[in-house]
Amino acid sequence: MKSDAWFRYFAIGSTWFWLGVFSLLAFLLMLLASIMRQDQAHILYLPFTFNNYVLSFSPIYLTIFLRSFYLAGFCTFLCLVLAYPFAFLIARAEKNRREIMMLLLIIPFWTSSLIRSYAMVSLIKTKGIINTLLLTLGIIHQPMQLLYTNTAVMIGLVYNLLPFMILPLYANIERLDMRLVEAARDLGANRLTILKRIIIPLTMPGIVAGCILVLLPAMTLFYIPDLLGGAKSMLLGNLIQYQFLTAHNWPQGAAISMVLTLLMGLMLIAHKLLSHGKDSNEDFV
Amino acid sequence: MQEKVIVELHGVSKNYHNQTVLQNIDLTVNDGEFLTLLGPSGCGKTTILRLISGFEEPSRGSISINGQKVNGVAPHLRHVHTVFQSYALFPHMSVFENVAFGLRCQGAHKSEISDRVMAALKMVKLEQFAFRKPVQLSGGQQQRVAIARAVVNRPLVLLLDEPLSALDYRLRKTMQLELKQLQRQLGIAFIFVTHDQEEALSMSDRVVVMEEGTIQQMGSPREVYEEPSNLNVAKFIGEVNIFSVTVLATEGKTLTVNIEGSEHTYTNKRDFVVGDEVNILLRPEDIRVYDNTEVTDTQDMLPGIVEEVIYKGSTVDLMIRLSTGKLLHATEFFNEDDDSLVYTIGERIWVQWVPGWEVILPEGV
Incomplete structure (x- = not known):
């Protein structure tokens, strides 16, 4: 009895400890940095200022914000469109085949995504595997310029983030009660109606979770635009990285990070409020 | 129509x-x-x-x-x-x-x-x-x-x-x-x-x-x-007592069989011949149970011992072990004539059923 209680305190306590040190403390340090100053001689110094936040909304940063949102949003959309049928396929496959498919999906994760992005470069560069193959087959007559374009960045982002969309969708679709689909068919619903009125509403929690998991990294995976976009397309992640590592302007980087965190938080709250207002499916699915 | x-x-x-x-x-x-x-x-x-x-x-x-x-x-x-x-x-x-x-x-x-x-x-x-x-x-x-x-x-x-x-x-x-x-x-x-x-x-x-x-x-x-x-x-539908017996004699649409030591003659729709194996089916509610004080003539009756009594409110279900060793299910209803449906385990009783309520099926069906 006593050791049980002790274990409980230990388990919960260690979770709080980890969250406290690596999440809350880190967040507070960033918050602190974002309202400090910086010059040639000092990385950070007092007194406090809100100037970094004011600067964060200057036109040049705003442009990067909007571009990032646009690209990340598009990437999220692509991931959703690609992942949904795939997740459905896995979730509805026979059990042993399902395990193999999940394994195939997860294996690439064991390699660093940085290394995989380098591999992507060698695939899509002008004299890379894809161009050589297409030229040899006579499908194209001159090499395509893929590397260092927005398309390359998009391919890289989608490739790296697709599993983050597939996994929550899979978890959700697997629990989808197929008897409901049968009932809908029995009541005269065609495939489109079933998809629109039964399957998508019931898997909405998975869709939302997947979108959140993809959208944030899509904006901040700085090395993918660097490698595949040739540092031409600066996204939010690159901007923050630039402020910290190149410009040595920690307060500015911290402030931009804070704004991003705030935006994400607002989106989460908005989703929570909206889904509660509509009496969402999460209670059932 | x-x-x-x-x-x-x-x-x-x-x-x-x-x-x-x-x-x-x-x-x-x-x-x-x-x-x-x-x-x-x-x-x-x-x-x-x-x-x-x-x-x-x-x-x-x-x-x-x-x-x-x-x-x-x-x-x-x-x-x-x-x-x-x-x-x-x-x-x-x-x-x-x-x-x-x-x-x-x-x-x-x-x-x-x-x-x-x-x-x-x-x-x-x-x-x-x-x-x-x-x-x-x-x-x-x-x-x-x-x-x-x-x-x-x-x-x-x-x-x-x-x-x-x-x-x-x-x-x-x-x-x-x-x-x-x-x-x-x-x-x-x-x-x-x-x-x-x-x-x-x-x-x-x-x-x-x-x-x-x-x-x-x-x-x-x-x-x-x-x-x-x-x-x-x-x-599958309801309880049933089954007796597997051999046809001893036939006459027109009637046949005679020996059930647990007593001979019975029944009318049936099928044509059986002497020597046919048949199953006689009786529902528990077809079976009448009498205690020693209720009977004088035990001609068509079989003796048995009450093995289990299951009280169900409107009925009493009995498991009866016949003297031949066969186990029988019987259901007795409460009614005005028979208000003392009290049986004790081990009680000696007599069993009878109403001719014509039985079902006769050929063996193997």
Whole structure:
């Protein structure tokens, strides 16, 4: 009895400890940095200022914000469109085949995504595997310029983030009660109606979770635009990285990070409020 | 008057992975009748429903609904609806939206949808719950939503797949009555699947007894109970005492057998010859039990000892060990003549049955 209680305190306590040190403390340090100053001689110094936040909304940063949102949003959309049928396929496959498919999906994760992005470069560069193959087959007559374009960045982002969309969708679709689909068919619903009125509403929690998991990294995976976009397309992640590592302007980087965190938080709250207002499916699915 | 056939299965077989689930089923369902498919789990009764609703296709044979062959027709294009065992209510929709679903699929007009949905909900006494979610309802209420959701579309046939099995005993009794009333009110055919023989007998116009993918017997509840066509049916529907005996003598339509040491002569429809092996079937309620003080003439009676007494309120069930060692089930009813239905374990009694209530089946059937 006593050791049980002790274990409980230990388990919960260690979770709080980890969250406290690596999440809350880190967040507070960033918050602190974002309202400090910086010059040639000092990385950070007092007194406090809100100037970094004011600067964060200057036109040049705003442009990067909007571009990032646009690209990340598009990437999220692509991931959703690609992942949904795939997740459905896995979730509805026979059990042993399902395990193999999940394994195939997860294996690439064991390699660093940085290394995989380098591999992507060698695939899509002008004299890379894809161009050589297409030229040899006579499908194209001159090499395509893929590397260092927005398309390359998009391919890289989608490739790296697709599993983050597939996994929550899979978890959700697997629990989808197929008897409901049968009932809908029995009541005269065609495939489109079933998809629109039964399957998508019931898997909405998975869709939302997947979108959140993809959208944030899509904006901040700085090395993918660097490698595949040739540092031409600066996204939010690159901007923050630039402020910290190149410009040595920690307060500015911290402030931009804070704004991003705030935006994400607002989106989460908005989703929570909206889904509660509509009496969402999460209670059932 | 020739009754209108609404569903017809002709020579239907169904195999899954080389396993035969249904074998050469011929079945016709008349318009407006309450037909029950009765059998143990795995006998293929649910498969018949799924073949009619279109979720499965027969391996052989044809199915027609309202005179139209429907082999290969998708479920959403068949005008039959199902009440599922799990209810399968859409959890993200209100009761109203659940019931309206089928009408919306047909593209019915808004005001018509509202009228018909509310009428259907009124019929199942749920109109005040229209805007609740299914999880906020009790099991019985969810069941009624499932029924309303199916009947609102005015199907030619309503298929019910063990719809009451998740309900408790009392509620099940109430729902049986309501379903029966609803069926009369709607006047459409109900095909009801159950493994509960009591439910089948009390609700149906016709019972189809199934076992291992074949139809064992079709008939009114009275027929399948009182004149079972084989031992399977007799054993599945109610309790039965079986005596395996040899025909000793025949004369016209009568035959003489020796049951546990006493000779009996019975009339029967079949032609048996001397030496035939037959099974004599007696229901527990056919058996009369007397204690020593009640009898003077024990001519046609068998002596036995009470082994178990099961008090059931309106009846008392007895397990009786005959002097030959055979165990007999008997059910005694309370009535004015016999108000002292008190038996003690180990009590010596006499057993008798009414000639003419027995069922005689040839051996091997």
